[in-house]
Amino acid sequence: MMNPQKNAMKQTASVISTYSADTFGVCSALYELGGMVVIHDPSGCNSTYTTHDEPRWYAKESLIFISGLTEQDAILGSDDKLIREIVSAAHELRPHFICLIPSQIAHMIATDCRALCRIIEKKTGIPSFTLPTNSMHYYERGIFFALEKLAGFVCKKAAQDGFPGLSSRQRKQGGSPRQDEPAAAINLTGSAPLNVNLLGATPLDFAMNGSIDTVKDWLRAQGHTVKSCWAMDSSLDEILASYDADANLVLSYGGLGAAKILQEKLGIPYTASVPIGGTLPNCSRPLPALPKRQTAAKKYYIIGETVFAQSLAAALETVLQRPFTVIVPMETDASLLREGTLQRTDEAELLPVFKDAALIIADPLYQPICPPAATFIPLPHVAFSGRIYLDDIPNLVRPDVFAAFVKKILARLPEHEV
The missing domain is CATH 3.40.50.1980 (Nitrogenase molybdenum iron protein domain)
Structure with missing residues (x-):
């Protein structure tokens, strides 16, 4: 028989913080x-x-x-x-x-x-x-609903303006709305120039450290044009006029609802990823194969928002040749999760997982529940620790900052793990 008091404790945060509402x-x-x-x-x-x-x-x-x-x-x-x-x-x-x-x-x-x-x-x-x-x-649910509502306004504006449901590039190519294409169908690396919307950008996930500007710079370096950013540094008029974009880049789960509406109603395909270290990883799958000597029982964990954490995991796997397990502690969608990603929120759920940890990358407020034997790399998250570590949040989209982060990880790992 279930102990109701024990079950209630599963939802109690006695040590760590909670995420923004x-x-x-x-x-x-x-x-x-x-x-x-x-x-x-x-x-x-x-x-x-x-x-x-x-x-x-x-x-x-x-x-x-x-x-x-x-x-x-x-x-x-x-x-x-x-x-x-x-x-x-x-x-x-x-x-x-x-x-x-x-x-x-x-x-x-x-x-x-x-x-x-x-x-x-x-x-x-x-x-x-x-x-x-x-x-x-949690906060991602609120961002999801707000941007989803904005997408409805955009579709309404498109109808008022007589938009046919195809971007100018698609019309020139004689295309048709691409409602049925999978999210990963859009490749923003090495593709033809596109008009791109950024969806799911807020300071709760992307601190005011220049990371969104770096994402924009990365897109421009690929030959693309940033049509709008939902919702940092873009006005409401710019967002309402973004219905003729060629693609949407979803930067967090909060932008997924809007992306799905824009794909269904306007034929705008999307992909969900963050260009960590200047590359846009396919964060929907882990590396296909890793050397057997590096698949030890001890595991490497990243705790954070779905898209960012999985993008970081994919980038680190490429550089370090080690498998990383992402733990998503807030609302998300199964369509975004790569194989092996865990959904754990409460301390009672996290503590058993951490027992086999060799490395944990997470907000500093998680450290008190992490085992002393595990290497802990702080990566502050505004939605979890607020302004406490605001000046310590690295812009990991920049290649040099990401390289320094990797160097920091290698310096902290035990010799037998390097």
Whole structure:
């Protein structure tokens, strides 16, 4: 018989931190697009997001608010007050859109945010929508929903502009929409010049260390043009006009929903990878064969976001000729996972896996639960440790920085592992 107390402990973080919430993922994805995001919450969500998870807060303005939900509001209901305050703020600030998202309490009392948004849109004339957040899921889920919503707006704009569903390059080649092509069909290395969208870029996964600019530079070096970046350093108008792109490069799970919609509706194929060290690995499969002497019982682990961690694993496998196992601790999609990738979130799930670890690459806040015998290489992740290690996050897309990272790993490994 299952021990309910023991099962409950599986979801308890007694040592390590937790990842940023889905509401914060929405805020991060929509931060630069000129909209107004309202978290329906008493007070804590906005302060936690701005002080821990948003490095742009003191550099770029954004309209991120909380509703100030009180206990009396939760018990008696005060939707008219919430509507009145949002409408008043919208008339003053004139955002491009309004996004109302529930946190735990609003979710538990079943606030009908969709109905509220319909009323707000009717009163303001500003597009208003909600997303299915509750602050009990991780940030990637929020990014996924936000960018998926943006993709819907892009498809609507394409229809309004009479877009035929083919990019200019596809039309010149007499092609047809490529809804049925697999994600890996687009090869961005050595291919003809393409117009490319970047999907799933936020500071929660890509710190403000120049990594997104380096990805753009890498694409340009391949002869491609960056059409838009969802959603860093691109305006809402640029994103809405990106429907005629030739390909989408998905940089995180958060961009996958948008990629699938754009592929289905507009025929834009996509691939999911990050050009770690200046190369774009096929992170959907491990290396086909490794020398037997290097397949010891001790294992090499990387903990992190699906696309980035698997891209890093593929790049390190190529250089070090060792198999790496990726551990994804947040929401993801099976279509992105390469063979052997583990999904583990709680300490109770991670501790048994770490017993056979020779090397662990993860955010520094994971180190307390890692075995002393394992070599630990810190790789800070804003979505996990916030701003604590912000200055220590390397831009691994740069070849020289990646080479230095590899050198650091080799210097830390025991002699018999080198």
